[in-house]
Amino acid sequence: METETILSVRDLDVKFTLRGQVLHAIRGISLDVHRGESLAIVGESGSGKSVFTKTFMGLLDSNGSVTAGEIRYNGQDLAGYTTDQQWRTIRGREIAMVMQDPMTSLNPLKTIGDQIEEAIVLHQGLKGAEAHAQVLKVLEEVGIDQPERRSKQYPHEFSGGMRQRVVIAIAVACRPKILICDEPTTALDVTIQAQILQLIKDLQKKYDLTTIYITHDLGVVANVADRIAVMYAGDIVEIGTCEEVFYDPKHPYTWALLSSLPQLGVKGEELYSIKGTPPNLFLEVKGDAFAPRNPHALKIDFVERPPYFEVSPTHKARTWLLDPRAPKVEPPEHIKHLREQGVNRHV
Structure with missing residues (x-):
């Protein structure tokens, strides 16, 4: 795959003002396209x-604006365009x-x-x-x-x-x-x-x-x-090649999204759904935004936002479960099934 970068986003923050309140819609995203x-x-x-x-x-x-970060395209910072x-x-x-x-x-x-x-x-x-x-x-x-x-x-x-x-x-x-x-x-x-x-x-x-x-x-x-x-609550929590994210996902939110695929449902069993709701972005998000909905959440998830952990040169995820000190948590059965079957890309 061609790796020349055409668009580069760094530490992008976007906020909206609504009836005197501020909604933090994009929280420090970095991404190369x-x-x-x-x-x-x-x-x-x-x-x-x-x-x-x-x-x-x-x-x-x-009522929305880029409040921090840059969007580089053709040598220009689009975040500065007004x-x-x-x-x-x-x-x-x-x-x-x-x-x-x-x-x-x-x-x-x-x-x-x-x-x-x-x-x-x-x-x-x-x-x-x-x-x-x-x-x-x-x-x-x-x-x-x-x-x-x-x-x-x-x-x-x-x-x-x-x-x-x-x-x-x-x-x-x-x-x-x-x-x-x-x-x-x-x-x-x-x-x-x-x-x-x-x-x-x-x-x-x-x-x-x-x-x-x-x-x-x-x-x-x-x-x-x-x-x-994979985006959650204004942040990219995992990024990788199609195969990496489908067959070797690392973030519990990605596990939950994949488990929710109707194609992976078993006849006679209830379809999987992610419990709870996304966080209120009018309030400050502490720790990992997905922690309250994550059955595998660690104590640190509620306190400190995880950094990105590199899984491969093309694959990284923002979860404390990848920290060498974290307990080993196996992905759900659906994910293992995806991996073992080597399901083709038409899921």
Whole structure:
């Protein structure tokens, strides 16, 4: 895998102010994104996945801001960008995002062709017949038949899967270097999900894209990711290659997420679910944020935040269980089963 770093995040903090209170949404994250890779960021709803990636494009809500750290891209620190003019050099042109709900991403009053053409005019500098020809080309690339006829239609005339293809077309028409896919298959049925994921894979190869997937579905991740970053309560608690995180996970939260996969359920037995709820990020988090929900928590977990322990050059986890002094704790049966069976990456 190519290891040239295209985006480097260091000690990033993001806070939101809400009715006089401060919510600490991202708590000191560091992450390198490698050129050409597929990185998946996984975790429960509210773990900070979308907020984290929105900082790469200056898309935080007005009550949110980066309060510490840096986001290095092309020699620039994006964390220091404050104006729309600065962000316009990045949004779409360098980093594009496919939002999770295509119906709210598209303008219901504009034709599909006009919406794609807008991106082409703005980012590729084409106009008139040239821009229109490019619209038809992009529609074909994302698998939409009869592009000339379809380009004149409106979003409500498309199915959910087709709308998602249009949103992907708009993102790709900008010719970005990094494509962020925020839950790109959430509202789609399983067969369409597979098609959309394959489409993104094909476009990644064709345009040499670096892709970042945001998802809570580890089953989806197994098919598309080179590396997986597991997020919990505004922090990356484990990161490694797809195989490392699936077959040799080290953080109890990753164990819990994998155990929750419906595919690992046993007929007649209750599906595993993670007990408790994530911490309130309006309050200071002490120790390991997952400790109150972790049946294997040590006393130190409630007192001191664990550092990262390196499992391999590509795999690290933020858990005291990896400390040489910690008692040996075996992963749950589900995880052992995954490892022993060597389940293929289609889980």
